[in-house]
């Protein structure tokens with residue numbers, strides 16, 4: 265069978281890599297893909313991004329299953345289009361994707377269904393928003409309502425920063441429509457974790473736990489990025505916490521959507537903040553897998569993932585039991601010069617070490633130009649190491665990192681430090 269993965273990042277490379285391992289899968293197309301998916305002979309890039317053209321392609325090539333990676337095509341309705349043409353696709357509909365594409369939708373939904381999250385209010389008027397932060401004080405969090413490619417959240421440690429963020433979004437319209445409404449919410453302290461499940465409309469299948477590092481620099485300092493590294497499992501997610509997140513957040517979300525007439529299908533990612541007492545609250549929902557969380561998660565997943573996706577599309581996820589490599593997988597992102605602002609493109613990338621049992625490198629912002637691999641985006645590669653301990657996985661990952669080079673390469677040296685410091 266032939267499959268299709270939509271997207272071009274490290275997440276999509278890891279999904280396609282995993283799907284292609286099944287003996288019954290002949291080929292996985294990746295649209296549009298990257299340098300890594302171009303190189304792998306079990307994968308093939310397709311230079312299409314328009315969702316109707318993708319549906320034409322899936323029909324023509326008799327694609328058995330399509331998995332959608334990023335939020336943008338989901339929010340644009342790719343699942344609606346594929347389904348209306350009888351094509352099998354895994355992801356949420358446009359309506360269900362509002363859990364990610366509108367912060368206001370997500371917050372109001374959580375309030376209606378008593379799902380733990382930060383207190384908030386939504387504003388479209390700058391004067392009212394300024395008055396609200398004056399009344400509530402800092403730290404406080406300002407979020408653009410719409411999709412803003414990671415630039416829509418300002419965690420304001422001072423009132424000045426909060427006022428600036430409001431002006432940037434509501435007065436100066438720097439984020440366009442995405443920032444025409446803002447959610448202002450209570451600052452939550454604690455440790456973050458990524459809780460990702462697969463949903464078939466009714467049943468929920470949890471993936472292995474994970475955590476990512478959003479800040480650019482060591483010690484979780486510097487600007488927010490799409491993610492500088494991630495690992496799985498996340499020791500903070502104990503079996504007790506896992507059960508609680510399922511009971512208090514995930515299951516009520518799926519049931520609540522169903523009650524409101526929007527069946528949720530697809531990956532569902534709850535970004536959690538876990539306070540010092542171990543209580544989880546929902547920071548956000550994503551209607552997709554995490555990037556870079558997918559890379560270590562897929563590196564640990566055993567068995568035929570295409571069958572899991574098939575069950576998810578058929579509504580029979582209750583029949584699936586996932587099996588995981590017991591080792592820790594830890595991914596280090598290698599980013600381009602000047603990431604996250606305006607990453608430089610076109611830097612020549614050295615040879616990348618071949619995959620082994622303890623290390624695999626997924627591509628993101630890479631492409632071949634005149635037969636040479638060069639950088640083409642902010643996050644360039646994600647090097648995953650696997651070992652029995654967090655420290656061992658760090659060693660395995662960094663050993664490979666040390667053999668890769670390109671001009672301006674930036675990466676963190678401390679991915680996994682929280683997990684390494686926690687007793688496993």
Ligand code: AMP
Pocket residue numbers: 382405407417419449450451452453456478535547548
């Ligand atoms: P979001 O896209 O909503 O997950 O926000 C991006 C990042 O901002 C999160 O991963 C957190 O690090 C931070 N953040 C978001 N909301 C809050 C909050 N209420 N309190 C503290 N930090 C937050």
Ligand code: GLY
Pocket residue numbers: 476490491550553554555556557
């Ligand atoms: N790693 C964060 C995200 O995928 O949203």
